[in-house]
Amino acid sequence: MERMLRDKKAIALFILPAIIVYMFIVFVPIIWSGVYTFFDGVPGINFNYTGITNFTKLFTDRLFWQSLLTNLKYVGVVVTGQIILGLLVSFLLLFGIKRYNVLARTIIFFPVVLPTVAVAQLFVKIYEIAPQYGLINSILRVLRLDFLIQPWLGQPQTALWAICIADIWRAMGFYAIIFYVALINVKEEIIEAARLDGASGFALVRHILLPLIKPITGVALVLSVTGTLKVFESIVAMTAGGPGTSTTTLTIYMYNLAFKYGQYGYGSTVAVFILVECMVFALLINKLFLKDDKA
Amino acid sequence: MKKVGNYFSKFFIILFLCVQMYPIIWLLLSSVKSPSEFSLRAVYALPEKLTFSNYAVAWTAGKMGIYFRNSAIATLVALLLIITFSAPVSFAITKMKWKLSRITLTFFLLGITIPVQVMLIPLFIMYKNVGLLNSLLGLIIVYSAFGLPISIYLFVGFFKSVPNQMIEAAVIDGCNIFAVFTRIMLPLMKNAIATVLTIQFLFTWNDLVFSMTFISKMDLKTVQTGLMYFSGQFGQRQWGPTFASIVMSTLPTLLLYLFLNKVMIKGLTAGAVKG
Numbered sequence: 283m284e285r286m287l288r289d290k291k292a293i294a295l296f297i298l299p300a301i302i303v304y305m306f307i308v309f310v311p312i313i314w315s316g317v318y319t320f321f322d323g324v325p326g327i328n329f330n331y332t333g334i335t336n337f338t339k340l341f342t343d344r345l346f347w348q349s350l351l352t353n354l355k356y357v358g359v360v361v362t363g364q365i366i367l368g369l370l371v372s373f374l375l376l377f378g379i380k381r382y383n384v385l386a387r388t389i390i391f392f393p394v395v396l397p398t399v400a401v402a403q404l405f406v407k408i409y410e411i412a413p414q415y416g417l418i419n420s421i422l423r424v425l426r427l428d429f430l431i432q433p434w435l436g437q438p439q440t441a442l443w444a445i446c447i448a449d450i451w452r453a454m455g456f457y458a459i460i461f462y463v464a465l466i467n468v469k470e471e472i473i474e475a476a477r478l479d480g481a482s483g484f485a486l487v488r489h490i491l492l493p494l495i496k497p498i499t500g501v502a503l504v505l506s507v508t509g510t511l512k513v514f515e516s517i518v519a520m521t522a523g524g525p526g527t528s529t530t531t532l533t534i535y536m537y538n539l540a541f542k543y544g545q546y547g548y549g550s551t552v553a554v555f556i557l558v559e560c561m562v563f564a565l566l567i568n569k570l571f572l573k574d575d576k577a
Numbered sequence: 578m579k580k581v582g583n584y585f586s587k588f589f590i591i592l593f594l595c596v597q598m599y600p601i602i603w604l605l606l607s608s609v610k611s612p613s614e615f616s617l618r619a620v621y622a623l624p625e626k627l628t629f630s631n632y633a634v635a636w637t638a639g640k641m642g643i644y645f646r647n648s649a650i651a652t653l654v655a656l657l658l659i660i661t662f663s664a665p666v667s668f669a670i671t672k673m674k675w676k677l678s679r680i681t682l683t684f685f686l687l688g689i690t691i692p693v694q695v696m697l698i699p700l701f702i703m704y705k706n707v708g709l710l711n712s713l714l715g716l717i718i719v720y721s722a723f724g725l726p727i728s729i730y731l732f733v734g735f736f737k738s739v740p741n742q743m744i745e746a747a748v749i750d751g752c753n754i755f756a757v758f759t760r761i762m763l764p765l766m767k768n769a770i771a772t773v774l775t776i777q778f779l780f781t782w783n784d785l786v787f788s789m790t791f792i793s794k795m796d797l798k799t800v801q802t803g804l805m806y807f808s809g810q811f812g813q814r815q816w817g818p819t820f821a822s823i824v825m826s827t828l829p830t831l832l833l834y835l836f837l838n839k840v841m842i843k844g845l846t847a848g849a850v851k852g
Binding site: 284286287288289296303304306307312326371374375377389391394397398399400405407408414415417420423451455456459498501502505511512514515533537540541549556557564 | 670695755827
């Protein structure tokens with residue numbers, strides 16, 4: 283028995299296929315990305331070692347800073363929306379609905395599984411102004427709010443916010459369900475005890491439930507922040523970074539650098555920056571939410 | 578007071594449900610409107626009669642048929658490979674005894690946190706050198722490799738819940754380690770396999786970034802890239818076919834969700850809830 287579970291040949295046979303595929307397709311490219319950051323040009327044609335030039339270039343690159351700022355604005359709005367609405371809906375599911383609870387959860391979660399591109403194209407139609415009014419502009423028309431009718435995705439002032447709303451809509455259900463599962467795992471006795479002590483409604487939520495689901499809130503924040511830092515598909519499918527560069531986030535900037543302008547080295551540098559950014563934020567949130575737990 | 582609060586939350590939950598559902602209902606209704614309805618009546622109006630010609634246009638002129646075939650091939654083969662690769666390695670990590678098992682698990686789980694963008698450029702260059710650009714095989718390979726971390730994470734959780742006594746009993750009955758895996762473990766993993774398959778179906782079917790980077794030939798595009806191209810090309814003028822193609826691209830997901838929503842919700846939130 284023991285010998286069988288230590289059989290080296292069997293272990294190798296079980297693990298090697300996965301390790302080889304993963305090594306070549308996921309792991310080796312990570313290393314290469316790191317290497318590319320010290321080069322300029324196109325690999326195999328005119329790839330030159332340039333030292334840390336790519337990194338110093340980041341500091342003076344106006345478009346890089348602008349994309350970073352756009353990205354952070356997007357993160358701020360979408361994370362706030364996803365977490366706050368997620369929490370709100372989870373409490374509503376917990377207190378407001380008993381009989382059709384499963385159905386309600388199934389509906390709330392549904393947009394999460396839809397293809398990003400399809401949702402994005404749907405919202406393009408919702409925001410449309412020409413040749414026909416989309417859903418929002420037609421409703422504004424009926425409400426006689428004609429002065430609000432505008433090309434939501436077609437102008438720099440509103441495009442980013444319009445994308446934020448679409449992405450909050452798409453992912454909010456995911457957070458609602460995570461919080462809901464955490465809430466129903468809170469022991470019945472704790473809630474009963476709190477109720478006996480006179481806590482009800484808002485006080486129960488604020489002083490008992492929210493602190494109890496704090497670890498899950500931390501996890502949700504990490505998922506939401508890293509997910510939004512990496513945002514790519516929904517923006518590509520709605521505006522492709524435009525109009526101008528008003529919705530160009532770091533991932534889109536990186537993609538354009540590499541695949542539009544052939545700057546593979548500099549593109550990799552921006553990619554590595556995104557990775558570092560994700561790790562720093564994840565660590566920071568973990569620290570904030572774990573430190574308080576011990577206290 | 579309590580009653581008022583109750584009605585209050587009922588009102589809001591219904592409001593949220595409407596907000597979540599209405600765009601999808603609008604999409605479905607719009608996909609069966611005739612072209613003249615878009616220009617003559619408001620977009621939120623109900624369709625006068627059901628016209629399915631939009632679907633025909635999207636399927637043939639819009640090449641959705643071709644994109645569907647490509648996506649179906651890439652997704653099915655990738656799913657098969659993901660299970661073949663991830664189930665054995667997860668079994669070895671959880672149930673067998675070797676020094677590097679924990680590190681191997683960490684090594685795989687690392688892949689969950691690292692943004693795809695970091696691997697994209699080197700992969701593109703690698704693919705260019707070995708001629709895997711513009712091939713479904715290239716897509717299948719990335720889908721299977723990038724599907725491993727989450728699949729292994731899910732499988733490891735399931736294998737852990739199987740008591741070791743099951744293995745002992747099988748060994749006493751004369752099974753060797755491969756028979757333990759294929760005859761005892763895999764049949765017990767039905768739920769795990771279903772979860773991994775549905776989750777990976779979503780990721781693979783919904784993929785845009787790999788297919789738009791590695792595929793430029795029209796006849797090899799997948800549903801999501803094809804949809805982008807189609808609406809970029811015709812979306813402005815032809816609303817009906819655009820809506821129809823959006824519906825088609827979501828139809829497999831929609832049907833799966835109808836039957837397997839519990840599995841999907843559990844699988845997608847598993848990582849977060851276990852923390």
